[in-house]
Amino acid sequence: xxxxxxxxxxxxxxxxxxxxxxxxxxxxxxxxxxxxxxxxxxxxxxxxxxxxxxxxxxxxxxxxxxxxxxxxxxxxxxxxxxxxxxxxxxxxxxxxxxxxxxxxxxxxxxxxxxxxxxxxxxxxxxxxxxxxxxxxxxxxxxxxxxxxxxxxxxxxxxxxxxxxxxxxxxxxxxxxxxxxxxxxxxxxxxxxxxxxxxxxxxxxxxxxxxxxxxxxxxxxxxxxxxxxxxxxxxxxxxxxxxxxxxxxxxxxxxxxxxxxxxxxxxxxxxxxxxxxxxxxxxxxxxxxxxxxxxxxxxxxxxxxxxxxxxxxxxxxxxxxxxxxxxxxxxxxxxxxx
Numbered sequence: 001x002x003x004x005x006x007x008x009x010x011x012x013x014x015x016x017x018x019x020x021x022x023x024x025x026x027x028x029x030x031x032x033x034x035x036x037x038x039x040x041x042x043x044x045x046x047x048x049x050x051x052x053x054x055x056x057x058x059x060x061x062x063x064x065x066x067x068x069x070x071x072x073x074x075x076x077x078x079x080x081x082x083x084x085x086x087x088x089x090x091x092x093x094x095x096x097x098x099x100x101x102x103x104x105x106x107x108x109x110x111x112x113x114x115x116x117x118x119x120x121x122x123x124x125x126x127x128x129x130x131x132x133x134x135x136x137x138x139x140x141x142x143x144x145x146x147x148x149x150x151x152x153x154x155x156x157x158x159x160x161x162x163x164x165x166x167x168x169x170x171x172x173x174x175x176x177x178x179x180x181x182x183x184x185x186x187x188x189x190x191x192x193x194x195x196x197x198x199x200x201x202x203x204x205x206x207x208x209x210x211x212x213x214x215x216x217x218x219x220x221x222x223x224x225x226x227x228x229x230x231x232x233x234x235x236x237x238x239x240x241x242x243x244x245x246x247x248x249x250x251x252x253x254x255x256x257x258x259x260x261x262x263x264x265x266x267x268x269x270x271x272x273x274x275x276x277x278x279x280x281x282x283x284x285x286x287x288x289x290x291x292x293x294x295x296x297x298x299x300x301x302x303x304x305x306x307x308x309x310x311x312x313x314x315x316x317x318x319x320x321x322x323x324x325x326x327x328x329x330x331x332x333x334x335x336x337x
Contacts, residue, residue: 183268
């Protein structure tokens with residue numbers, strides 16, 4: 001990885017070094033020629049309009065590209081924000097369902113007290129990352145022998161979905177509905193497949209766990225509320241569903257495959273900075289405007305030394321050389337990223 005990064009930096013550095021040497025070499029040669037050939041200074045002055053035109057054209061083209069790019073980026077972010085609001089609403093509804101399940105009586109007697117009191121402050125993330133050695137409580141939890149048929153892991157997993165921060169250790173009585181979920185938290189949910197427990201415990205392995213997860217113990221009005229939230233999440237996906245283990249399994253699969261990955265992608269996209277190609281073009285734009293347009297104009301307006309015109313020409317030629325040797329690679333990297 002380091003080797004790849006080294007070559008990547010080298011591919012940028014080589015054209016830059018060559019452009020620098022070209023600029024210095026041209027400045028020296030042109031300056032030397034003005035001292036040896038008397039008419040050469042007038043020839044340089046005659047060429048000024050051509051160099052100003054080239055620089056002006058390139059600068060205008062780059063500026064228009066940057067404006068169009070910024071408008072398009074703003075449009076994309078606006079669409080992204082709209083999609084983000086829809087996914088946030090789905091996540092709110094899903095968390096409402098999780099809260100009902102957690103507070104219900106479907107769990108084995110004593111399990112809630114076991115997790116919430118004996119292992120108070122323990123999170124699902126800490127358990128999944130026990131190998132990092134950051135939580136003694138997580139290691140104790142994994143070494144503990146209990147009679148909850150492994151459903152304590154599902155309880156912890158569902159609790160993690162009510163967190164609003166990766167470091168949050170206690171779930172409040174009133175569950176918050178953030179305007180947007182933190183990217184780090186969504187990343188943790190995805191990393192540890194939070195929500196897939198519904199598919200595992202109520203779908204793939206329901207025959208093993210059905211005696212430890214009593215769905216009949218959930219009040220009927222709460223079941224109706226759960227279905228109402230499910231319809232709100234996706235009417236098409238859940239319109240024919242009824243409250244049972246098949247529905248919960250389907251819900252877990254839907255959230256972990258359809259909602260959470262898209263939520264993370266849109267969160268990442270909305271926080272994206274300007275890509276390297278735009279910074280690269282802006283840097284080129286500044287050089288062309290200053291050395292290709294402003295410096296030659298300053299030469300005529302303030303009767304500067306001919307050296308200022310020579311530096312201007314040398315810089316413009318060097319910048320054009322740099323663009324021709326690096327633009328395709330920057331464009332390629334931008335498209336691939």
